[in-house]
Amino acid sequence: xxxxxxxxxxxxxxxxxxxxxxxxxxxxxxxxxxxxxxxxxxxxxxxxxxxxxxxxxxxxxxxxxxxxxxxxxxxxxxxxxxxxxxxxxxxxxxxxxxxxxxxxxxxxxxxxxxxxxxxxxxxxxxxxxxxxxxxxxxxxxxxxxxxxxxxxxxxxxxxxxxxxxxxxxxxxxxxxxxxxxxxxxxxxxxxxxxxxxxxxxxxxxxxxxxxxxxxxxxxxxxxxxxxxxxxxxxxxxxxxxxxxxxxxxxxxxxxxxxxxxxxxxxxxxxxxxxxxxxxxxxxxxxxxxxxxxxxxxxxxxxxxxxxxxxxxxxxxxxxxxxxxxxxxxxxxxxxxxxxxxxxxxxxxxxxxxxxxxxxxxxxxxxxxxxxxxxxxxxxxxxxxxxxxxxxxxxxxxxxxxxxxxxxxxxxxxxxxxxxxxxxxxxxxxxxxxxxxxxxxxxxxxxxxxxxxxxxxxxxxxxxxxxxxxxx
Amino acid sequence: xxxxxxxxxxxxxxxxxxxxxxxxxxxxxxxxxxxxxxxxxxxxxxxxxxxxxxxxxxxxxxx
Numbered sequence: 435x436x437x438x439x440x441x442x443x444x445x446x447x448x449x450x451x452x453x454x455x456x457x458x459x460x461x462x463x464x465x466x467x468x469x470x471x472x473x474x475x476x477x478x479x480x481x482x483x484x485x486x487x488x489x490x491x492x493x494x495x496x497x498x499x500x501x502x503x504x505x506x507x508x509x510x511x512x513x514x515x516x517x518x519x520x521x522x523x524x525x526x527x528x529x530x531x532x533x534x535x536x537x538x539x540x541x542x543x544x545x546x547x548x549x550x551x552x553x554x555x556x557x558x559x560x561x562x563x564x565x566x567x568x569x570x571x572x573x574x575x576x577x578x579x580x581x582x583x584x585x586x587x588x589x590x591x592x593x594x595x596x597x598x599x600x601x602x603x604x605x606x607x608x609x610x611x612x613x614x615x616x617x618x619x620x621x622x623x624x625x626x627x628x629x630x631x632x633x634x635x636x637x638x639x640x641x642x643x644x645x646x647x648x649x650x651x652x653x654x655x656x657x658x659x660x661x662x663x664x665x666x667x668x669x670x671x672x673x674x675x676x677x678x679x680x681x682x683x684x685x686x687x688x689x690x691x692x693x694x695x696x697x698x699x700x701x702x703x704x705x706x707x708x709x710x711x712x713x714x715x716x717x718x719x720x721x722x723x724x725x726x727x728x729x730x731x732x733x734x735x736x737x738x739x740x741x742x743x744x745x746x747x748x749x750x751x752x753x754x755x756x757x758x759x760x761x762x763x764x765x766x767x768x769x770x771x772x773x774x775x776x777x778x779x780x781x782x783x784x785x786x787x788x789x790x791x792x793x794x795x796x797x798x799x800x801x802x803x804x805x806x807x808x809x810x811x812x813x814x815x816x817x818x819x820x821x822x823x824x825x826x827x828x829x830x831x832x833x834x835x836x837x838x839x840x841x842x843x844x845x846x847x848x849x850x851x852x853x854x855x856x857x858x859x860x861x862x863x864x865x866x867x868x869x870x871x872x873x874x875x876x877x878x879x880x881x882x883x884x885x886x887x888x889x890x891x892x893x894x895x896x897x898x899x900x901x902x903x904x905x
Numbered sequence: 906x907x908x909x910x911x912x913x914x915x916x917x918x919x920x921x922x923x924x925x926x927x928x929x930x931x932x933x934x935x936x937x938x939x940x941x942x943x944x945x946x947x948x949x950x951x952x953x954x955x956x957x958x959x960x961x962x963x964x965x966x967x968x
Contacts, residue, residue, distance in 0.1 A: 777931070780925070796954045
C-alpha cells in the first residue's frame with residue numbers, strides 16, 4: 435500500500451522534496467499489482483501514460499511550475515467517464531466503445547489533467563452505474579478491501595475500493611441514487627456528491643439525466659475540497675451545469691463549527707434493520723460535531739419516502755429513454771441486475787414521470803424552509819454495513835431500505851459521506867452531511883472538523899488477510 | 906390493480922407496448938413487484954402542495 439494515505443500528505447511531500455510524482459505513480463502501480471486481482475478495482479490501467487505524466491509533473495516542479503495541489507497525484511476514473519487514453523465500457527457489453535474514444539476527455543478529466551493529476555486508469559462500476567456485480571460478464575467483480583467477501587458498494591465500486599486500498603489517492607465517482615456516498619460509506623472513505631449542476635457531467639454515460647452528479651472520492655474531506663476546487667465550475671457542454679461562483683473550499687476548513695446549526699435525524703423509522711453499532715456511533719458522531727462548536731437540533735426530513743420514490747421513478751424513466759432501442763434488440767446483453775432495476779420504468783406513465791418532477795419541487799420548497807432554520811443536516815449514510823457479495827440478491831429486494839442517499843439526489847443538495855466507525859464484522863459505516871444548494875463549503879467544513887477530532891478516516895484495511903471464505 | 910390476474914395482464918401489456926422481451930422469470934418478478942411499485946408512484950399524487958406545483962424539468966429556448 436502507498437505510504438501516503440491522503441492527497442494532502444502526498445502533495446506536501448512532493449513540495450518538500452520528500453517524494454516525487456514518479457515515486458507516487460510507482461507506489462500506486464505496485465499496490466495495484468499486488469491487490470487488484472483480488473479487489474477488482476481496475477477495468478483498464480494506463481501505467482505508461484501515468485508515468486509519463488508523473489515525469490512531466492516532476493519536471494514542472496523542478497521548473498517552478500505548480501499547477502494545483504493535484505499536480506503529480508495518482509487518481510482513478512470511474513469507467514463511465516471518458517478519458518483520451520482509451521475506450522469507456524460502462525462495464526457493459528452494450529455501450530459502443532467508440533463512443534468514449536470519439537469524445538476524448540470528459541470535462542472533469544480534462545480539468546484534472548490540466549491541474550497536473552495522473553490518470554492511473556478506469557475503475558469498476560456496475561453496468562451503466564446501475565445493476566449489480568455479475569459473475570457471468572467479462573468484467574472484474576469489485577470487492578471490499580476491508581473484507582473481500584463483502585461488496586464495496588456501488589455504483590462507484592472501484593473508486594471506493596481503489597481509494598480505500600491505496601491504489602489511487604483519489605477518484606472520480608458518479609452519484610444518481612447514492613453511487614458516490616454509498617461506496618464511500620462501505621469502504622470507509624470520504625465521498626462528496628456536489629450540488630446538481632456544480633460539476634459538468636458531459637462525457638459521462640448517462641443514468642438519470644436530471645440526477646447524475648460527478649464528484650470526488652478521497653480519504654478526507656480536505657482532499658475532497660482540493661479535488662472539488664478543480665472539478666467545479668460551469669461548462670456549456672452540460673445543459674444542467676449552473677454558472678455559480680466557485681469559492682475557495684479549503685479556506686472554509688477552519689476546524690471550527692461555531693455558529694452553525696445542525697439538524698439531526700437517524701432515520702431509523704425508514705431503515706428496516708439497523709446495524710447494532712449504528713445508534714451508538716451516530717450519537718458519538720453528533721457529539722463530535724457539537725464539541726466542534728455546532729448547535730445540534732433534532733429535525734425531520736420532509737417527504738423522505740416521496741423523494742426516495744421520485745429518485746427511483748426519475749432514474750429508471752430517464753435511463754429507459756436512453757436504453758430503449760438496445761432494450762428492444764439486445765435485452766439479453768444487459769446484465770440481469772440492470773434489467774431488473776431499469777425494467778421498473780415500464781410500470782410508469784409519462785404523467786407519473788412528470789408528477790415525480792412536481793414532487794421534487796414540492797420537497798425542494800419544504801427543504802428550503804428547513805434550511806432557513808439549520809445550516810446542515812446529518813443522517814447515517816446507510817443504517818447497515820455493506821452486504822456480502824453472496825447476499826446481493828437480497829440487497830436488491832429490500833436492502834435499499836437501509837440506504838439514505840437517494841433523497842439528496844432528488845432534491846439536488848450537496849451531501850458528503852465520511853467514515854464514523856465500524857459495524858458488523860468490522861465493516862465501515864458512514865455519516866452523511868447535507869447542505870444548502872451550492873454550499874459545499876459548509877458541508878466540507880463540517881466533514882473536516884469531524885475528521886480533525888476523529889481518526890476513522892485514517893484507518894486502512896489490512897489487505898492480504900485471507901477471505902473469510904478461504905479460512 | 907392489486908388483483909394478481911390483472912397485474913399479470915397489465916405488466917405483460919406494458920412490456921409488449923415497450924417492445925421488450927424479458928424471460929418468464931423476469932416477468933413474474935415484475936408482476937410480483939408491480940403493486941408496490943404502483944403504490945410508491947401513487948403516493949406522489951397525494952403529497953401536500955403538489956396539486957399546483959410546477960415540475961422540476963429543464964428546458965431552454967436556445968439549445
